[in-house]
Amino acid sequence: MINTLYLPELREMLETHNSQGLRDFCEAIHPARAAEFMAGLTSEEAWEVLQHGDNELRVDIFSYFGKVKQLEILETQAIEQVAEMVAELPPDDRVDLLQEISPQRLELLLSLLPIEERRDFQRLSQYPEGTAGAVMTTEIAKLSELLTIREALNEIARQSEDYETIYYLYIVDDEDHLRGLVSARQLLTGMKHPETKLYEIMDTDLITVDALDHQEDVANKVAKMDLLAIPVVDNQHKMLGIITHDDVIDVLREEATEDAHRIGAVEPLDVSYLRTSLLTLTWKRGIWLAILFFFALLTAIAIQEYEDQIEKWVWLALFIPLVISSGGNSGSQSATLIITALSRGHITLSDWLRVVVRELMMGLLLGAGLATMGYCASIFFVPDHVALLNATMFVVPLTLLLVVMCGTLTGSILPLVFEKLGWDPAMMSTPFVAGIVDILGILIYFNVAIRFIG
Amino acid sequence: MINTLYLPELREMLETHNSQGLRDFCEAIHPARAAEFMAGLTSEEAWEVLQHGDNELRVDIFSYFGKVKQLEILETQAIEQVAEMVAELPPDDRVDLLQEISPQRLELLLSLLPIEERRDFQRLSQYPEGTAGAVMTTEIAKLSELLTIREALNEIARQSEDYETIYYLYIVDDEDHLRGLVSARQLLTGMKHPETKLYEIMDTDLITVDALDHQEDVANKVAKMDLLAIPVVDNQHKMLGIITHDDVIDVLREEATEDAHRIGAVEPLDVSYLRTSLLTLTWKRGIWLAILFFFALLTAIAIQEYEDQIEKWVWLALFIPLVISSGGNSGSQSATLIITALSRGHITLSDWLRVVVRELMMGLLLGAGLATMGYCASIFFVPDHVALLNATMFVVPLTLLLVVMCGTLTGSILPLVFEKLGWDPAMMSTPFVAGIVDILGILIYFNVAIRFIG
Numbered sequence: 001m002i003n004t005l006y007l008p009e010l011r012e013m014l015e016t017h018n019s020q021g022l023r024d025f026c027e028a029i030h031p032a033r034a035a036e037f038m039a040g041l042t043s044e045e046a047w048e049v050l051q052h053g054d055n056e057l058r059v060d061i062f063s064y065f066g067k068v069k070q071l072e073i074l075e076t077q078a079i080e081q082v083a084e085m086v087a088e089l090p091p092d093d094r095v096d097l098l099q100e101i102s103p104q105r106l107e108l109l110l111s112l113l114p115i116e117e118r119r120d121f122q123r124l125s126q127y128p129e130g131t132a133g134a135v136m137t138t139e140i141a142k143l144s145e146l147l148t149i150r151e152a153l154n155e156i157a158r159q160s161e162d163y164e165t166i167y168y169l170y171i172v173d174d175e176d177h178l179r180g181l182v183s184a185r186q187l188l189t190g191m192k193h194p195e196t197k198l199y200e201i202m203d204t205d206l207i208t209v210d211a212l213d214h215q216e217d218v219a220n221k222v223a224k225m226d227l228l229a230i231p232v233v234d235n236q237h238k239m240l241g242i243i244t245h246d247d248v249i250d251v252l253r254e255e256a257t258e259d260a261h262r263i264g265a266v267e268p269l270d271v272s273y274l275r276t277s278l279l280t281l282t283w284k285r286g287i288w289l290a291i292l293f294f295f296a297l298l299t300a301i302a303i304q305e306y307e308d309q310i311e312k313w314v315w316l317a318l319f320i321p322l323v324i325s326s327g328g329n330s331g332s333q334s335a336t337l338i339i340t341a342l343s344r345g346h347i348t349l350s351d352w353l354r355v356v357v358r359e360l361m362m363g364l365l366l367g368a369g370l371a372t373m374g375y376c377a378s379i380f381f382v383p384d385h386v387a388l389l390n391a392t393m394f395v396v397p398l399t400l401l402l403v404v405m406c407g408t409l410t411g412s413i414l415p416l417v418f419e420k421l422g423w424d425p426a427m428m429s430t431p432f433v434a435g436i437v438d439i440l441g442i443l444i445y446f447n448v449a450i451r452f453i454g
Numbered sequence: 455m456i457n458t459l460y461l462p463e464l465r466e467m468l469e470t471h472n473s474q475g476l477r478d479f480c481e482a483i484h485p486a487r488a489a490e491f492m493a494g495l496t497s498e499e500a501w502e503v504l505q506h507g508d509n510e511l512r513v514d515i516f517s518y519f520g521k522v523k524q525l526e527i528l529e530t531q532a533i534e535q536v537a538e539m540v541a542e543l544p545p546d547d548r549v550d551l552l553q554e555i556s557p558q559r560l561e562l563l564l565s566l567l568p569i570e571e572r573r574d575f576q577r578l579s580q581y582p583e584g585t586a587g588a589v590m591t592t593e594i595a596k597l598s599e600l601l602t603i604r605e606a607l608n609e610i611a612r613q614s615e616d617y618e619t620i621y622y623l624y625i626v627d628d629e630d631h632l633r634g635l636v637s638a639r640q641l642l643t644g645m646k647h648p649e650t651k652l653y654e655i656m657d658t659d660l661i662t663v664d665a666l667d668h669q670e671d672v673a674n675k676v677a678k679m680d681l682l683a684i685p686v687v688d689n690q691h692k693m694l695g696i697i698t699h700d701d702v703i704d705v706l707r708e709e710a711t712e713d714a715h716r717i718g719a720v721e722p723l724d725v726s727y728l729r730t731s732l733l734t735l736t737w738k739r740g741i742w743l744a745i746l747f748f749f750a751l752l753t754a755i756a757i758q759e760y761e762d763q764i765e766k767w768v769w770l771a772l773f774i775p776l777v778i779s780s781g782g783n784s785g786s787q788s789a790t791l792i793i794t795a796l797s798r799g800h801i802t803l804s805d806w807l808r809v810v811v812r813e814l815m816m817g818l819l820l821g822a823g824l825a826t827m828g829y830c831a832s833i834f835f836v837p838d839h840v841a842l843l844n845a846t847m848f849v850v851p852l853t854l855l856l857v858v859m860c861g862t863l864t865g866s867i868l869p870l871v872f873e874k875l876g877w878d879p880a881m882m883s884t885p886f887v888a889g890i891v892d893i894l895g896i897l898i899y900f901n902v903a904i905r906f907i908g
Contacts, residue, residue, distance in 0.1 A: 030659045032679045153642065160643045167621050184621065184638055188607065189614045205484045223707060225486045226700035245699040246680035249706065253677060256710030257794050263717050264790025265783055272800035273791055282819045285787050289820055292783050293827055296776040300835060303772045310771050317764050317771045318757045321778050321892060322750040329719055329746050333739050336718025337727055340711050346726035358732065365736045366743055373747055381754060438775060
């Protein structure tokens with residue numbers, strides 16, 4: 001998806017050192033578009049183009065580059081200029097990037113950063129990946145409650161460039177304890193009474209998150225409350241940072257893709273599909289295929305136990321895929337429903353009994369449906385000297401009913417158990433559900449067969 | 455997840471008609487929290503509580519209620535009061551709700567709405583579900599480019615309550631053609647020069663969407679550009695509405711859950727898991743189980759063709775689940791990766807050749823891995839009078855290699871084909887991939903067996 005529209009012109013301007021043209025390019029169009037047009041350039045060329053915008057624009061356009069190009073620039077381009085730009089990056093993005101460059105380069109870069117940015121990096125990089133602390137930004141508009149609306153407006157006007165958002169203003173005391181929130185909207189509508197103090201209009205019933213909360217929980221909170229940003233506090237309610245709506249969107253998409261990958265039995269990728277190397281992909285898929293292979297081997301061992309039966313009634317073999325896939329599919333349906341409901345907060349662990357009862361009922365209904373279809377199928381596949389009401393005709397239907405119930409039960413209980421144990425239910429459930437249900441399916445099938453025909 | 459903390463108090467206040475207490479409850483806490491505390495009340499009780507806040511608060515709290523309760527209130531409570539509140543709802547939420555109430559009630563309600571809100575509803579409800587037009591809101595701050603910063607600030611201060619966001623101000627001409635964008639941040643930092651005209655500072659390189667664009671594409675655009683809101687225009691670039699960051703979050707979560715459900719072979723649910731009736735769930739799962747059942751029957755027919763071989767070499771039956779699951783799993787991995795990459799915009803149709811070649815390579819690597827494991831398994835399961843290098847020992851490994859390659863190919867090509875045809879790749883791919891790969895797997899397996907042993 002490389003936009004080649006401007007590529008020849010950009011390259012020509014670079015060759016002819018057309019500074020004016022390159023500056024115009026940087027300044028005239030939206031930074032996101034500029035980055036898009038530069039996607040076809042090498043990281044060296046891209047960095048050279050960026051030198052023609054001012055530092056603010058440079059940061060803006062750079063932040064829309066793909067991560068691979070960003071890292072290449074940080075690793076290879078002249079360290080002083082790179083450090084100058086890194087100092088201006090939003091703190092959360094800075095941490096994300098710096099954590100992926102080589103240790104030597106990182107040390108060099110840090111030594112060139114202003115002391116405040118360096119400390120900020122050290123503080124932020126302590127939070128484990130996936131926590132609120134690791135996503136938050138520290139460039140927040142913090143004000144004293146004793147300011148008037150007029151003073152607050154002047155303050156923002158003066159400093160707005162330093163803040164990631166000026167639409168939520170946080171009111172803190174001398175020790176940075178969070179006291180309240182005033183929105184830019186409140187300030188603007190309050191301009192008629194410019195001498196009003198902030199404490200008179202501030203909202204004090206605040207929704208906050210802890211720095212160690214999981215990013216997915218944070219994102220769910222922001223989504224539920226329709227917030228622009230959410231403050232991150234420590235256990236003494238001291239203000240550490242904020243997480244803004246655009247970070248929340250990134251978190252939600254990342255988590256949703258991870259969930260989908262796990263449901264599809266792929267270890268989540270760190271970068272996009274085409275950027276992931278073949279070997280990494282092989283590993284991330286191979287590990288699950290190997291686990292599932294192992295389960296299938298157990299199924300083979302289970303079938304081996306019944307080789308005599310298969311030899312006697314070969315038609316039993318025909319239904320092995322049907323039995324296995326019916327159990328596996330109903331199980332993975334249940335697992336998918338429970339996993340997504342858990343991750344969206346539609347159910348919690350305390351609902352477990354309701355969920356299990358529901359899934360049992362579902363298993364009964366779906367199993368009965370498949371059993372009916374299984375009976376009809378038996379008419380065609382079971383050797384034709386068997387009468388319609390002979391016990392043999394009921395082997396497949398009864399198996400299907402039991403297997404589907406077994407699938408919905410396993411598919412609903414396993415994710416709940418994983419959630420209870422503090423493991424990611426999406427991470428392990430679906431393959432395990434398939435594995436367990438496959439083996440149980442074979443055992444049910446041949447036991448029913450032995451009872452009914454044997 | 456019903457919060458029962460305030461329930462007894464609320465009920466007591468209702469019984470004793472404690473207006474002051476109920477007003478305090480509505481006013482003192484965040485509307486989202488108030489709604490949470492009221493989750494245990496009946497819709498009648500909840501509505502009665504809301505009567506104690508002013509209309510603005512009523513709308514705020516109401517908008518955090520669950521959809522079931524919202525609809526119950528609209529359907530059953532006194533129509534005049536309901537209409538008064540409906541008139542104040544954000545236009546996009548209003549359309550969402552009104553489209554689900556009974557036609558008679560809708561007619562009554564519409565007749566009680568102010569003419570402007572009624573027209574607005576009629577206009578918005580024309581857009582098909584899932585389009586930008588159906589998600590957008592029409593309460594936008596539109597200004598003329600000839601205003602000065604001071605005039606613009608006054609204008610917002612005066613009218614801010616009418617707009618969903620005042621942080622992006624849209625500049626339009628007399629006929630509502632979109633000309634530019636000024637952010638509240640620009641206005642605030644520009645206060646030092648209050649006589650500057652808006653056209654001097656407005657941003658004219660705007661990112662817009664068409665009213666008929668799919669909501670998922672819109673959400674992806676907003677996410678990519680880190681926007682607070684995106685304007686919706688018609689084909690003459692007339693401004694129709696905006697879609698704000700909170701709507702984008704809702705769209706992204708909705709789409710991600712739908713994708714996950716489809717990957718798990720469940721028709722996406724309209725409401726949350728516990729609120730979906732058993733019958734609806736049965737239908738949404740049963741339809742896919744039935745389709746997959748049909749595929750499994752085709753597999754049975756395929757196996758039937760080879761009954762003679764199974765009778766001769768019963769051990770072949772042991773590996774049927776292994777062959778089928780290896781193909782199915784590698785296929786669903788590929789499908790999952792391609793579907794998520796497509797929906798996040800990481801690949802497009804033009805990448806098809808690269809994707810297919812990658813998946814073929816993956817198939818080779820993964821298939822070779824599974825084949826090695828399959829050879830080891832053969833040592834245990836193939837009857838022991840066969841020598842280690844006898845052709846029979848290679849039936850399972852070769853089958854696995856071919857089946858996995860067949861899985862990765864089908865799993866990557868089908869979603870691309872569905873995308874090309876304009877169908878949702880997530881909607882149909884995974885079950886189809888499983889079905890096709892299962893049958894091909896059986897055909898490959900027995901053909902390899904016949905060549906090598908027969």
